[in-house]
Amino acid sequence: MASHGARGRSGGRPTLEEVAARAGVGRGTVSRVINGSPRVSDATRAAVEAAVAELGYVPNTAARALAANRTDAIALVVPEPETRFFAEPYFSDMLKGVGAAISDTEMQLLLIFAGSDRERRRLAQYLAAHRVDGVLLVSVHADDPLPDLLAQLEIPAVISGPRSSAETLPSVDSDNYGGGRQAVEHLLSGGRRRIAHITGRLDVYGAQRRIEGYRDALSDAGHEADEALIEAGDFTEEGGRRAMAALLERRPTLDAVFAASDVTAAGARQALREAGRRIPDDVALVGYDDSAIARHMDPPLTSVRQPIEEMGHGMIDLLLTEIADRRPSASRGLERRQMVLATELVPRSSS
Amino acid sequence: MASHGARGRSGGRPTLEEVAARAGVGRGTVSRVINGSPRVSDATRAAVEAAVAELGYVPNTAARALAANRTDAIALVVPEPETRFFAEPYFSDMLKGVGAAISDTEMQLLLIFAGSDRERRRLAQYLAAHRVDGVLLVSVHADDPLPDLLAQLEIPAVISGPRSSAETLPSVDSDNYGGGRQAVEHLLSGGRRRIAHITGRLDVYGAQRRIEGYRDALSDAGHEADEALIEAGDFTEEGGRRAMAALLERRPTLDAVFAASDVTAAGARQALREAGRRIPDDVALVGYDDSAIARHMDPPLTSVRQPIEEMGHGMIDLLLTEIADRRPSASRGLERRQMVLATELVPRSSS
DNA sequence: AGGTACTGTGGGAGCGCTCCCACCAGTGAT
DNA sequence: ATCACTGGTGGGAGCGCTCCCACAGTACCT
Numbered sequence: 194m195a196s197h198g199a200r201g202r203s204g205g206r207p208t209l210e211e212v213a214a215r216a217g218v219g220r221g222t223v224s225r226v227i228n229g230s231p232r233v234s235d236a237t238r239a240a241v242e243a244a245v246a247e248l249g250y251v252p253n254t255a256a257r258a259l260a261a262n263r264t265d266a267i268a269l270v271v272p273e274p275e276t277r278f279f280a281e282p283y284f285s286d287m288l289k290g291v292g293a294a295i296s297d298t299e300m301q302l303l304l305i306f307a308g309s310d311r312e313r314r315r316l317a318q319y320l321a322a323h324r325v326d327g328v329l330l331v332s333v334h335a336d337d338p339l340p341d342l343l344a345q346l347e348i349p350a351v352i353s354g355p356r357s358s359a360e361t362l363p364s365v366d367s368d369n370y371g372g373g374r375q376a377v378e379h380l381l382s383g384g385r386r387r388i389a390h391i392t393g394r395l396d397v398y399g400a401q402r403r404i405e406g407y408r409d410a411l412s413d414a415g416h417e418a419d420e421a422l423i424e425a426g427d428f429t430e431e432g433g434r435r436a437m438a439a440l441l442e443r444r445p446t447l448d449a450v451f452a453a454s455d456v457t458a459a460g461a462r463q464a465l466r467e468a469g470r471r472i473p474d475d476v477a478l479v480g481y482d483d484s485a486i487a488r489h490m491d492p493p494l495t496s497v498r499q500p501i502e503e504m505g506h507g508m509i510d511l512l513l514t515e516i517a518d519r520r521p522s523a524s525r526g527l528e529r530r531q532m533v534l535a536t537e538l539v540p541r542s543s544s
Numbered sequence: 545m546a547s548h549g550a551r552g553r554s555g556g557r558p559t560l561e562e563v564a565a566r567a568g569v570g571r572g573t574v575s576r577v578i579n580g581s582p583r584v585s586d587a588t589r590a591a592v593e594a595a596v597a598e599l600g601y602v603p604n605t606a607a608r609a610l611a612a613n614r615t616d617a618i619a620l621v622v623p624e625p626e627t628r629f630f631a632e633p634y635f636s637d638m639l640k641g642v643g644a645a646i647s648d649t650e651m652q653l654l655l656i657f658a659g660s661d662r663e664r665r666r667l668a669q670y671l672a673a674h675r676v677d678g679v680l681l682v683s684v685h686a687d688d689p690l691p692d693l694l695a696q697l698e699i700p701a702v703i704s705g706p707r708s709s710a711e712t713l714p715s716v717d718s719d720n721y722g723g724g725r726q727a728v729e730h731l732l733s734g735g736r737r738r739i740a741h742i743t744g745r746l747d748v749y750g751a752q753r754r755i756e757g758y759r760d761a762l763s764d765a766g767h768e769a770d771e772a773l774i775e776a777g778d779f780t781e782e783g784g785r786r787a788m789a790a791l792l793e794r795r796p797t798l799d800a801v802f803a804a805s806d807v808t809a810a811g812a813r814q815a816l817r818e819a820g821r822r823i824p825d826d827v828a829l830v831g832y833d834d835s836a837i838a839r840h841m842d843p844p845l846t847s848v849r850q851p852i853e854e855m856g857h858g859m860i861d862l863l864l865t866e867i868a869d870r871r872p873s874a875s876r877g878l879e880r881r882q883m884v885l886a887t888e889l890v891p892r893s894s895s
Numbered sequence: 896a897g898g899t900a901c902t903g904t905g906g907g908a909g910c911g912c913t914c915c916c917a918c919c920a921g922t923g924a925t
Numbered sequence: 926a927t928c929a930c931t932g933g934t935g936g937g938a939g940c941g942c943t944c945c946c947a948c949a950g951t952a953c954c955t
Contacts, residue, residue: 559940559941559942560941560942560943561941561942571941571942571943572943572944572945575942575943575944579943603941603942604940604941604942605942606940606941606942607940607941607942607943608941608942608943609942610940610941610942610943611941611942611943611944612942612943612944613943
């Protein structure tokens with residue numbers, strides 16, 4: 194039975210204790226070195242680091258998690274089926290930003306889909322077990338119970354796209370109001386005067402803000418508001434087509450359209466074609482998101498770009514702050530828990 | 545200082561011990577119930593389950609991991625940059641299969657990209673810390689050091705697409721040999737006689753197997769081998785174009801082409817067009833993968849489908865077996881550690 | 896009556912860390 | 926010399942589990 198001695202050198206990973214013995218110091222000191230505490234003399238630190246290298250010591254995460262009551266992991270929760278996640282570049286861009294930001298830290302990122310009821314139950318269980326130190330929430334609907342659950346479990350969370358102007362969670366958003374303004378100002382500067390707007394889903398806060406930007410840009414330029422130039426859409430292609438048709442019926446003389454998303458613009462384009470209007474000659478078209486669709490549309494679509502990757506980065510920053518603030522010590526700073534990033538207009542030939 | 549009592553009912557999660565007290569049993573018994581041991585009487589089990597429900601007990605994963613030396617997590621390692629992951633449906637299909645299989649278990653799935661050197665170093669650290677019970681490896685190149693690292697750390701792993709016929713790791717693969725045969729047999733049954741093959745990268749085992757399938761199908765049908773009808777490609781579009789051009793030069797009378805991937809077929813199609821050959825009238829074309837490209841090509845491309853989702857499922861099955869086998873107890877069964885799934889020919893108008 | 900063999904159960908030991916208190920110099924003020 | 930401090934250090938206690946040994950109880954042989 195040779196398998197007896199297996200605990201010795203080979204299989205068993207070295208522990209803090211072994212490193213301490215090797216370096217001729219106490220357990221506490223090794224722990225301090227590992228965790229970068231400044232209260233260690235340079236000589237001791239060097240000795241410990243040498244022992245760590247010789248032994249190939251790697252801290253046991255489970256033991257650390259148990260003793261310190263933290264996991265060093267955060268979850269990116271996507272309340273959508275995986276299919277949508279892969280279909281929409283929004284998510285992959287976001288993941289890219291989040292990934293880049295988190296790779297500067299010791300934290301680990303978990304990707305969790307919560308599209309189906311089953312997955313949501315699993316997630317609830319998962320959160321109840323406190324298996325992450327914090328949560329990143331993307332694409333949350335206004336009536337989602339998830340934020341409440343997180344609050345109740347006292348798990349730090351950051352949301353992308355606040356649910357309302359009274360959002361309680363720390364949030365990162367792009368400047369939807371400014372984006373709306375940019376689109377309209379661009380069209381105005383191109384000589385357009387009868388500018389219509391196809392909105393996004395009205396229960397989405399960002400969509401509301403884009404409408405406000407649209408309105409203010411027009412009135413600031415001295416144009417009287419014409420509510421008949423606004424038609425509700427729902428971010429879908431079909432919704433865009435329908436809204437455009439309605440607008441053409443109601444205000445046949447319109448000379449420009451600002452659509453609340455690129456997909457919506459694609460639908461609008463179709464309706465404009467069917468009505469025999471040329472883009473951009475008869476009607477200029479501006480979308481929102483600067484997605485792949487915008488680049489591949491015929492003609493290529495002018496669009497408002499949101500800095501999604503940077504938003505992902507910002508979410509991590511906010512969340513890490515939030516986590517640090519909740520730990521014992523911490524001045525409990527009530528600073529800026531909202532982050533709003535500027536949008537950018539990307540002009541193409543549709544306007 | 546009211547924050548004193550915070551340890552009491554509210555903030556602090558209940559522990560095994562508290563559940564035991566509540567149910568009037570010992571700690572060990574509660575543990576047995578939680579872990580589904582059969583050696584508990586029905587009455588006791590019911591009492592414990594009631595206590596668990598009343599207290600809202602959720603096991604502490606860190607403590608369990610520490611005591612039992614397992615994490616209940618497995619990693620899906622993608623040795624590619626995230627960009628490719630999102631671009632290729634192969635990965636999302638795989639993830640879907642893996643996700644479906646794992647949701648039947650208590651295991652957690654981690655998605656880890658290891659495209660850059662930096663990410664690979666992180667991964668090595670991560671594995672050294674034994675933060676997962678097992679690893680799923682997809683799309684591994686022949687000279688990748690990762691499998692060796694895993695072996696050295698004694699971490700169970702399963703690979704998709706063996707690196708050679710002597711693959712040591714448990715593996716899941718589709719029947720590349722059979723797929724090659726299917727393609728050729730389909731073309732033969734369509735009356736084609738001069739069938740060319742554009743291969744994949746020759747250092748990829750699956751590509752070799754497809755060539756063998758191609759050869760055997762031809763010789764079984766009594767056709768003499770013509771090595772000049774085989775041209776090396778590299779799975780890319782440009783490679784396909786180039787190979788097709790070479791084939792047309794060498795064997796202008798060919799009447800069919802079997803390409804080792806849909807992308808390759810797309811390149812071949814281009815070269816055929818340029819040479820004025822009509823598809824399928826002059827030359828029939830068959831691809832491999834049944835990807836979105838195949839469906840959207842003009843004309844739609846006949847292709848060999850690999851059951852990628854099922855492969856993901858199979859990988860989980862193999863890995864869980866592997867993990868179970870390494871635990872104390874376990875009969876250390878040396879059974880089937882390879883899994884080969886059948887391919888399916890999807891006929892479309894290109895042949 | 897005394898074995899023998901189970902089933903079900905309680906609880907000690909220990910997993911590898913972090914936290915924190917005690918303690919030991921050394922330093923400068925008194 | 927005495928009394929603070931302060932930077933540096935060792936090690937006990939304890940995080941919440943699992944594992945396993947010990948033992949009570951019952952049942953079924955000899």
